[in-house]
Amino acid sequence: MSSGSVGDVIAVLRQILDDLDGAAVAATTAQKSAAAGTRHYQTATEGADSSHATAARTQASEAAAKSGKIARLIAEAAAEISHYANHIAPGSVPTRTSATGGMLSGEALAKPSHKKGSLAAKALGRVGQVRSSDDGLQHFGKLGGILQDAAKGSGGTAVSKTPDFSFQPTHQPSASVGDALLAALAVAIVGAKGVELMSRMRRRTRNDDTKEKG
């Protein structure tokens, strides 16, 4: 896997900077909306002695302030990235001061803010939120089976190892004992999905024994 030329890196950084510029502008817009919302709440609740009224005004005001902070943080991040880009390739991007987030070109302002990376972010968002799927390791077991079969098919590395699919941490004496133990363990511990997983492993164990003898 190549690490990419500097030119390629700069191209990606430029795209990132474009997107961050758009995001900073958007955050400022959000700050203005939130500030307007705060003013509406203030007008509506003027003179009211109510904890709800106070909470509404306070939180709206904080939302506005934090939105402004977001715009600043994004601009600062963009400034740092632009400095780094010029570090690895002098003169490659216009440096920007963090205060203004750099001057937006006319083109950048005219472009509608599209979500870069939305496909990757969507896919990664789905798996990232779930973390682990609730499948009793069924999918991972299948993956293991596929890769083992593939390795054996091409005469790969698995041949030299003694495949040990026992659920005992120690050495497994023989296939028949192992099968009986697996069956007992399956019912006792892991339930239906685990039994399916171990059936696959048992099948592979028998195949391995056959192959090693042959």
Added chain:
Amino acid sequence: MSVDEVKSRLREGTEALRSAADTIHSVRETVRSCHVAAIAVLTDSQHPHVTAALSRLRSADDEGELVLRRIDGGADSAEEYAKALG
């Protein structure tokens, strides 16, 4: 202001806040995807400019979360106040 005018004004406020929330939601997605892209392309991840940039992006994302919570909270409080008015 009459009760109706107050409620109407509160609604306007909530609408403005919801609009801000939508925008911040998009901003967070952009910040995250830029963060991911930056990490993927910047192998010299120990450089001060890089760590500073990534740290800012992380903070921006965190602040975004807080903004969304404040907006939810503020809108809920406004609604409670409106209900109490009858």
Added chain:
Amino acid sequence: MEEETKFLRALLRQDWETYDSFTEKFQSEGKGTPVAIIGYSFFVAVQRRFAENKDAREIIRFVADARARLLEGRELPAKEGEALIYAMLDMDMPGVEEIVEDLNVGVMAEIQGQLLFRLVEDAELTDEQLDELLLEAEALLHENHPVE
């Protein structure tokens, strides 16, 4: 390195003893397939291989090659395999968005896992390089989905 990451490492290194111990441990703890680290590792590997040159023909050829090397090529559906690679590269080809949204995450992990294995093998990564890839993926995962 988290347990899920080590589990994936064992799979990719074809270290079946370690793979089996982790299987036992995860089963007893009621933990399922670690789809997140698989997805993020797949993302990093795809970036390294294809980000510079987002050539659809290269990607199609890669997936076809990966399928050919499996005994049961039907475990790796070509269309979904290509779509998941396109998604990681933000190549908005027809049908990619639907697949990203609708595919079951467990099945997604299976496809990504197979392609990830092929990417790692093709690159002939040393153990250290593989660790580095997995740690980068883990870091990305934490950035985007901090554990509360």
